[in-house]
Amino acid sequence: MNSHDVGDLAVFFSPRSIAIVGVSRSSRSFGGLSFLARLVNSNFKGSIYPINPKADEVKGLKAWPDLASLPEKPDLVIVAVPAPRVPAVLEECFRLGIRHIHILSAGFGELGTEEGRRLEKTVASIGREKGLFIMGPNCMGPYCPSVGLTAWGGIPGLDGSVGIISQSGGITQRLTEYLASLGAGISKAASIGNAAVLDSPDFLEFLGEDDHTALIAVYLESVKDGRRLFDVASRIAPRKPIVMLKGGRTERGAATVSSHTGSLAGNQRLWQAFFDQVGVIPVKTMNEWVDVILASSFMPKPRGKGVFIVGGGGGNSVIYSDFCIEAGLFVPLLSERSMEKIRSFVPAAGSIAGNPLDLWEVYLNLERLFQVLETAYDDPAVEVVLVDRLIPRRAFHSPPVSDPTERIAEFLSVRKGVKPTVFVIDYDGGDPDLIQKGSALRANLCRAGIPSYPSVERAVKALARLCSDTSQRKFS
Amino acid sequence: MNSHDVGDLAVFFSPRSIAIVGVSRSSRSFGGLSFLARLVNSNFKGSIYPINPKADEVKGLKAWPDLASLPEKPDLVIVAVPAPRVPAVLEECFRLGIRHIHILSAGFGELGTEEGRRLEKTVASIGREKGLFIMGPNCMGPYCPSVGLTAWGGIPGLDGSVGIISQSGGITQRLTEYLASLGAGISKAASIGNAAVLDSPDFLEFLGEDDHTALIAVYLESVKDGRRLFDVASRIAPRKPIVMLKGGRTERGAATVSSHTGSLAGNQRLWQAFFDQVGVIPVKTMNEWVDVILASSFMPKPRGKGVFIVGGGGGNSVIYSDFCIEAGLFVPLLSERSMEKIRSFVPAAGSIAGNPLDLWEVYLNLERLFQVLETAYDDPAVEVVLVDRLIPRRAFHSPPVSDPTERIAEFLSVRKGVKPTVFVIDYDGGDPDLIQKGSALRANLCRAGIPSYPSVERAVKALARLCSDTSQRKFS
Numbered sequence: 005m006n007s008h009d010v011g012d013l014a015v016f017f018s019p020r021s022i023a024i025v026g027v028s029r030s031s032r033s034f035g036g037l038s039f040l041a042r043l044v045n046s047n048f049k050g051s052i053y054p055i056n057p058k059a060d061e062v063k064g065l066k067a068w069p070d071l072a073s074l075p076e077k078p079d080l081v082i083v084a085v086p087a088p089r090v091p092a093v094l095e096e097c098f099r100l101g102i103r104h105i106h107i108l109s110a111g112f113g114e115l116g117t118e119e120g121r122r123l124e125k126t127v128a129s130i131g132r133e134k135g136l137f138i139m140g141p142n143c144m145g146p147y148c149p150s151v152g153l154t155a156w157g158g159i160p161g162l163d164g165s166v167g168i169i170s171q172s173g174g175i176t177q178r179l180t181e182y183l184a185s186l187g188a189g190i191s192k193a194a195s196i197g198n199a200a201v202l203d204s205p206d207f208l209e210f211l212g213e214d215d216h217t218a219l220i221a222v223y224l225e226s227v228k229d230g231r232r233l234f235d236v237a238s239r240i241a242p243r244k245p246i247v248m249l250k251g252g253r254t255e256r257g258a259a260t261v262s263s264h265t266g267s268l269a270g271n272q273r274l275w276q277a278f279f280d281q282v283g284v285i286p287v288k289t290m291n292e293w294v295d296v297i298l299a300s301s302f303m304p305k306p307r308g309k310g311v312f313i314v315g316g317g318g319g320n321s322v323i324y325s326d327f328c329i330e331a332g333l334f335v336p337l338l339s340e341r342s343m344e345k346i347r348s349f350v351p352a353a354g355s356i357a358g359n360p361l362d363l364w365e366v367y368l369n370l371e372r373l374f375q376v377l378e379t380a381y382d383d384p385a386v387e388v389v390l391v392d393r394l395i396p397r398r399a400f401h402s403p404p405v406s407d408p409t410e411r412i413a414e415f416l417s418v419r420k421g422v423k424p425t426v427f428v429i430d431y432d433g434g435d436p437d438l439i440q441k442g443s444a445l446r447a448n449l450c451r452a453g454i455p456s457y458p459s460v461e462r463a464v465k466a467l468a469r470l471c472s473d474t475s476q477r478k479f480s
Numbered sequence: 481m482n483s484h485d486v487g488d489l490a491v492f493f494s495p496r497s498i499a500i501v502g503v504s505r506s507s508r509s510f511g512g513l514s515f516l517a518r519l520v521n522s523n524f525k526g527s528i529y530p531i532n533p534k535a536d537e538v539k540g541l542k543a544w545p546d547l548a549s550l551p552e553k554p555d556l557v558i559v560a561v562p563a564p565r566v567p568a569v570l571e572e573c574f575r576l577g578i579r580h581i582h583i584l585s586a587g588f589g590e591l592g593t594e595e596g597r598r599l600e601k602t603v604a605s606i607g608r609e610k611g612l613f614i615m616g617p618n619c620m621g622p623y624c625p626s627v628g629l630t631a632w633g634g635i636p637g638l639d640g641s642v643g644i645i646s647q648s649g650g651i652t653q654r655l656t657e658y659l660a661s662l663g664a665g666i667s668k669a670a671s672i673g674n675a676a677v678l679d680s681p682d683f684l685e686f687l688g689e690d691d692h693t694a695l696i697a698v699y700l701e702s703v704k705d706g707r708r709l710f711d712v713a714s715r716i717a718p719r720k721p722i723v724m725l726k727g728g729r730t731e732r733g734a735a736t737v738s739s740h741t742g743s744l745a746g747n748q749r750l751w752q753a754f755f756d757q758v759g760v761i762p763v764k765t766m767n768e769w770v771d772v773i774l775a776s777s778f779m780p781k782p783r784g785k786g787v788f789i790v791g792g793g794g795g796n797s798v799i800y801s802d803f804c805i806e807a808g809l810f811v812p813l814l815s816e817r818s819m820e821k822i823r824s825f826v827p828a829a830g831s832i833a834g835n836p837l838d839l840w841e842v843y844l845n846l847e848r849l850f851q852v853l854e855t856a857y858d859d860p861a862v863e864v865v866l867v868d869r870l871i872p873r874r875a876f877h878s879p880p881v882s883d884p885t886e887r888i889a890e891f892l893s894v895r896k897g898v899k900p901t902v903f904v905i906d907y908d909g910g911d912p913d914l915i916q917k918g919s920a921l922r923a924n925l926c927r928a929g930i931p932s933y934p935s936v937e938r939a940v941k942a943l944a945r946l947c948s949d950t951s952q953r954k955f956s
Binding site for chain 2 (some may be wrong): 008053079087110114115158170172173175178179181182185186187219223225249251252253254255256257260261263265267288289291292294317319320321322323325326327328329330334335352353354358360362390399430432433434435437438439440444449450451457458459460461466
């Protein structure tokens, strides 16, 4: 769509009624019926109308022979009939005055066949000519936990401030599951697949204006109007972080794109310019995406790249310093005032007073940790703090300690506005006890609003992404 | 040491008797007593002699007033007295004909004080002049699970083929714990700390000749004789992989090195030349180290960089392709013969026949997975295979499947000589059920000798390290 009222897209995320066209009575494969089943099991409060001329009832709901026979005009129609029958459904929607349509069906441009491409063109021209708002085809459509519209998979939706626009349904399912498990909820998500009519700039513009969306996560393989994406993103990025995973950066990735969403991944140099100039934060993997989203959602943006690292172990202190520097951060010397304070409680042998601070006591004594953090927050060279939080483990014979989340959250809730602080809980490997305890602590900290990561390298990379973004914005 | 018989170092890893000098009767801090306690609780079968002139008994063992009064000459002496008293103990060892000494005590060059540096020089000259074999100071010393010498932390030692040389005790504890939990055991490990006398080239030479060691993992911050390290590593690397984490690559990391082991991290260009020319595999983090060690230990070296990726999801297929290419691997087109086979069972809509293969059926039907793998193993373009193994999860409403480890291991045990194959089990986040099931499957696969990773990026980076190493060796 070249222009529209962004308000029109809101209907996708708060329909009072949904009709699903193409619901078989029994099917084991993905399609209208499985989508209906998920919708019925979600907390969606509006009306749901299965359309099936041969059935009286589907999944406990009265079935209707066609859209025209419904008792009301549905706000949203989900189309799940085989691809060749989709154009006829769109024409019927237009005749009935239904304007919001999600085409779940696959079998269009992504097939790579002439027939598939022809059908997709037909969908696009009907949409444009009749002024229909169409998501898809070949996609999961809208998702909005605050109204119970959570028919993607079996994870209960968590309401929150992350908006999502994605050309991959599977990736978006995984992202919503992953974020929800760490306490980061979704405001509105749009799985747009082949994006034959409404494209990413339309939803970006919409989420840019949406008060419930504080950050926008985007997975794109292609875009039809690159200039418009550039313009819309440029307007939004300075006030709302856009974190984008661009699929098809390489020739082989781009070849896979054409089989997935039937689109062209585009010129890599243009995409690079997009990231360099617009201030969109680029990421390359699901983990990196989540890592940056957690940092961006849960804490203020660091004012600079000076990291103070708190933990235990001389070797770790060396490795973490190297990793920070190589990722583009600084590990500044502390002020003489801070060093005096720190030297007063750091033993000379077996510890290192400085940055990184190597002090095993911080694992056992929260008051000491807080004293260290206070010192760092007061030091002008420190702009962000990374705490490597060891959990009790057999390797180190460390004594049991109680879950520190509540006290840490309480401490940070008073001080967190001052200097952003992230935690690392290292629990990787095959020890089930370590994994269970470590991942639970990580999730607890995240759910308390403290960005926490399973490794220093992931924490550092996320911070580096945020900080480089900051510096770029300074000069734009 | 400039030259010695490598056989002499064997005594460190198979002592028949150990004396610990400097064992207080009660102490809560790390030192001789805690080390003794760990040794007593390990499976070490030899004699253990605590030396304490003021005690009759320590930890249930008869205590002895000094080394001279022992009923036999101990094979190994662990020195845990305060640093200023260490030289006198060394002199006593020499007088008694004891040649193998592990100095656990800290308080030497790493303090950065004149006194600390002076004491370390004294230790070094006594060692050289008297011909003593000294590990340390400021280190955990030797570790050898096959003889029950596993006093590092509370993890039962797992015997295996990985040798370790490390200047950090904490890093080595974590590495042994991490590897053991995934089924990779240790042949012999040497924590050498400040390495005032015996240095990394000595232990590298020793492990290079050790028949039980198939791979050598090294953490170094510095080396006294760089030329000798270069020579020894050059001789070993072509027949035994050396995987090295070099701490102090950056100026800030090097500054931390001087506080940790009191040494100079050295010229970065020389280290780069070392990695480029010698064929040592460089890594930068603990996770990457373990990832490469697992791949190197569990599977044959790939003959080239052509990866076949098996999994489900169009978006994932795109992201994984991009990541492989950007990491330096290839994602080759399959042969027409392979494609014919694959097309016969891959549905046109919702899947992608090719490389990557996007076929959800492989998650539910092991026979189909094996058919796909057979096809890949027969394809000349494929040199290594990466299987993205989804586990049952709520996000995708996937049905339960039984643990596939046994059948996969059985299948691969017949075919694994042909093409190296790694698995990815993605379970990250805060869902305890997903983490428990996913990490257990990962550990099971690893313990069955199949390298398995928690993310595609970690698997791909490990493969890229191995493959680039292969190509370098070709030209050496």
